[in-house]
Amino acid sequence: MVSFLLFHSPNFAGFVVEDVSTIIKESVEATIGGNAYQHNRVNQWTTSIVEQCLSQLSKLGKPFKYIITCVIMQKNGAGMQTASTCFWDNSTDGSCTVRWENKFVYCIVSVFGLAI
Amino acid sequence: MEEFNSGEEVVFNPDEISVSVKECIEGVIGGTDYNQSKVNQWTASIVEHSLTHLVKQGRPFKYIVNCTIMQKSGAGLHTANSCYWDTATDGSCTVRWENRTMYCVVSVFAVAVAL
Numbered sequence: 163m164v165s166f167l168l169f170h171s172p173n174f175a176g177f178v179v180e181d182v183s184t185i186i187k188e189s190v191e192a193t194i195g196g197n198a199y200q201h202n203r204v205n206q207w208t209t210s211i212v213e214q215c216l217s218q219l220s221k222l223g224k225p226f227k228y229i230i231t232c233v234i235m236q237k238n239g240a241g242m243q244t245a246s247t248c249f250w251d252n253s254t255d256g257s258c259t260v261r262w263e264n265k266f267v268y269c270i271v272s273v274f275g276l277a278i
Numbered sequence: 279m280e281e282f283n284s285g286e287e288v289v290f291n292p293d294e295i296s297v298s299v300k301e302c303i304e305g306v307i308g309g310t311d312y313n314q315s316k317v318n319q320w321t322a323s324i325v326e327h328s329l330t331h332l333v334k335q336g337r338p339f340k341y342i343v344n345c346t347i348m349q350k351s352g353a354g355l356h357t358a359n360s361c362y363w364d365t366a367t368d369g370s371c372t373v374r375w376e377n378r379t380m381y382c383v384v385s386v387f388a389v390a391v392a393l
Contacts, residue, residue: 199354208356229361230359231344232357232358234355235348241312241317242346243318245345250340274387
């Protein structure tokens, strides 16, 4: 009963897609920027992106659990398709996906926020 | 208020999920080649069937199912996940599948619901 009240209190702004989208874009730019796909560095890049996003998101101080996924793909003509489906509470939970690219790589980051 | 934990498992079981996800993938793309016009239906189908299966188990979890299908053409692909949750009750499971012409990676994230 207590948690029900929390979700409807005026201070609970829910999952704000724009804020999360900004956080993601900044962390991808800062990590990959104009670099080309490098097999020996891409591991660090994906780790760095998800970690940076997670630490910025937890700084927002909202009562959410977060799941962040990051995919980096070399541009060489291959086709790729991604889909997600979620079983959650539509009134409080949300997601945000950012598709970024430069001349050499595609980077797709998804953040899912689930209210506690 | 009724006690929830009447002998039911509230902890995520990745092995069981892994098996049912593999079956879903096989059922949708087993034996087919990468086909650009169909891949959209395939990913949607895989995530839907996997989710339906999970929800049927009736456990107190919220789920996120993610599926990526990539054509095998020599490109490099790297993925990473990071989760901020309750490590005692929440969990994830990733299944990697491939055939001659494509890779398929399905990730399931389960977050316990507080009742």
